[in-house]
Amino acid sequence: MTEPRFPKVAALKTAAAFRAHLGAQGIALPFDDTLAAAGESPLAQSITVNGARVGNRFCVLPMEGWDGTDDGRPSELTTRRWRNFGRSGAKLIWGGEAVAVCPEGRANPNQLVLNEGTKSALADLRQALVAQHEETFGAGSADDLYIGLQLTHSGRYARPFSKTRPEPKAAYAHPVLDARFPGGVPVLSDADLDRLAEQFVGAACLARDIGFQFVDVKHCHGYLLHELLSARARSGKYGGTLEHRARFLRDVTAGIRAEAPGLEIGVRLSVFDSVPFRKGTTGRGEPEVQPRGYTHAFGLLEDDDVGGALDESRALLRMLEAMNVRWLCTTAGSPYYCPHLQRPAAFPPSDGYEPPEDPLRGVARQVEATAILKAEFPGLVIVGSGYTYLQEWLPHVAQFNVREGRADFVGLGRAMLSYPELPADVLAGRPLKRKSVCRTFSDCTTGPRLGLVSGCYPLDPFYVAHPDAVRLRAFKAEAET
Numbered sequence: 001m002t003e004p005r006f007p008k009v010a011a012l013k014t015a016a017a018f019r020a021h022l023g024a025q026g027i028a029l030p031f032d033d034t035l036a037a038a039g040e041s042p043l044a045q046s047i048t049v050n051g052a053r054v055g056n057r058f059c060v061l062p063m064e065g066w067d068g069t070d071d072g073r074p075s076e077l078t079t080r081r082w083r084n085f086g087r088s089g090a091k092l093i094w095g096g097e098a099v100a101v102c103p104e105g106r107a108n109p110n111q112l113v114l115n116e117g118t119k120s121a122l123a124d125l126r127q128a129l130v131a132q133h134e135e136t137f138g139a140g141s142a143d144d145l146y147i148g149l150q151l152t153h154s155g156r157y158a159r160p161f162s163k164t165r166p167e168p169k170a171a172y173a174h175p176v177l178d179a180r181f182p183g184g185v186p187v188l189s190d191a192d193l194d195r196l197a198e199q200f201v202g203a204a205c206l207a208r209d210i211g212f213q214f215v216d217v218k219h220c221h222g223y224l225l226h227e228l229l230s231a232r233a234r235s236g237k238y239g240g241t242l243e244h245r246a247r248f249l250r251d252v253t254a255g256i257r258a259e260a261p262g263l264e265i266g267v268r269l270s271v272f273d274s275v276p277f278r279k280g281t282t283g284r285g286e287p288e289v290q291p292r293g294y295t296h297a298f299g300l301l302e303d304d305d306v307g308g309a310l311d312e313s314r315a316l317l318r319m320l321e322a323m324n325v326r327w328l329c330t331t332a333g334s335p336y337y338c339p340h341l342q343r344p345a346a347f348p349p350s351d352g353y354e355p356p357e358d359p360l361r362g363v364a365r366q367v368e369a370t371a372i373l374k375a376e377f378p379g380l381v382i383v384g385s386g387y388t389y390l391q392e393w394l395p396h397v398a399q400f401n402v403r404e405g406r407a408d409f410v411g412l413g414r415a416m417l418s419y420p421e422l423p424a425d426v427l428a429g430r431p432l433k434r435k436s437v438c439r440t441f442s443d444c445t446t447g448p449r450l451g452l453v454s455g456c457y458p459l460d461p462f463y464v465a466h467p468d469a470v471r472l473r474a475f476k477a478e479a480e481t
Helices: 015-025 076-086 118-139 190-209 224-228 247-259 311-322 359-376 388-403 422-427 441-447 467-481
Strands: 047-049 052-054 058-060 097-101 147-153 214-217 264-271 277-279 284-289 327-331 380-384 409-412
Touching: 015 359, 058 422, 076 118, 076 247, 118 147, 147 190, 147 264, 190 214, 190 247, 214 247, 214 327, 224 247, 247 264, 264 380, 311 359, 327 359, 359 380, 359 388, 388 409, 388 422
Parallel strands: 058 409, 097 147, 147 214, 214 264, 264 327, 327 380, 380 409
Antiparallel strands: 047 052, 277 284
């Protein structure tokens, strides 16, 4: 494993050391030196939205699973992961899992799908989470859980029937990303998108019927609906102006309101983006093209001007407010072409690159974007992302941001795989279990990219002993020779 060139967060053991490193690097990332006592933390406060009470400010973010059945049902491994979410102590479950609205929209052949044939299995999955929460925290403790389901179509990153065969479907012809698909990238027609919008609405109705309280219409990470937001060069009703590029979201929202009344709607949005990056000759990430004149991003980040990059998101959020969509989960970029922007990590996955910047800068950038949007859109309920790389300092930054109203919830993704009890430990005032804290080794990404099941291979004893761990260790050992 290549050692990172930036100081390890775990080595910054005091608030003074952490603050000194941030100051030396010019990284603006405020945090609280000490954590509040159990019961007094801002992270323990409940919040009521449209009549629904959510018991605290921790949120489990949706992740893409690689361990469902071929027909899109959860496996025992999927259920184990959702039970872990239930015992995490977090009260907001933002999807738990990225679930495709149609088989051909899956990012891998073992991703979950929601349809008539799978709905009872997904209902059982949700119930397993609720049951584990009550088993861990007591009868009635699930009354203030708020559980949604993320609905997705993977677009150009679809691999629905073979882990080794891409079957991309794009929003428009992309001059840079298309070259990464030698077999070509078909562009979906307006009629295709019309039918897909109906599938999103149909899936939302099923989600409501099996007990989910909201759905996330996923607009992030380079997947289809996110790509639609940058479809300036597309002709027809889904391209050109932002009004047209957001038509799919507006139509799906209107359809859900009409056919699934009472179901809340959220949007996980990449609120800024960048040009695609690639591995350079040094192994570090470098821009594949220059930002000047690049028109294929929604919220292009130039010269690290986060505020300027948010202009398009501001316009979209005004549309969401007009549609009475109150739930927003912020993220950035894409794990496929700018992972350092989206998922700051010390170590890259097998197909990635070494970070071109201190990953703490990537964390601070996402935290700043969330704070800016929360200040400008106080009526929205906003979940922040990008916290996992903070490691031991995660609760200190989280507490500051929620206390100061810079975010309503703190979202945790990868951290849940290695240390699902982290929220419960923070809320109870217990010290973090250092051996369980995610160190962003990226094995949870490298494994699935190799066709292995989802999980934390370095730190979760279950996956350390899993047969796929042997394959992963062999691959990494060969890569290092």
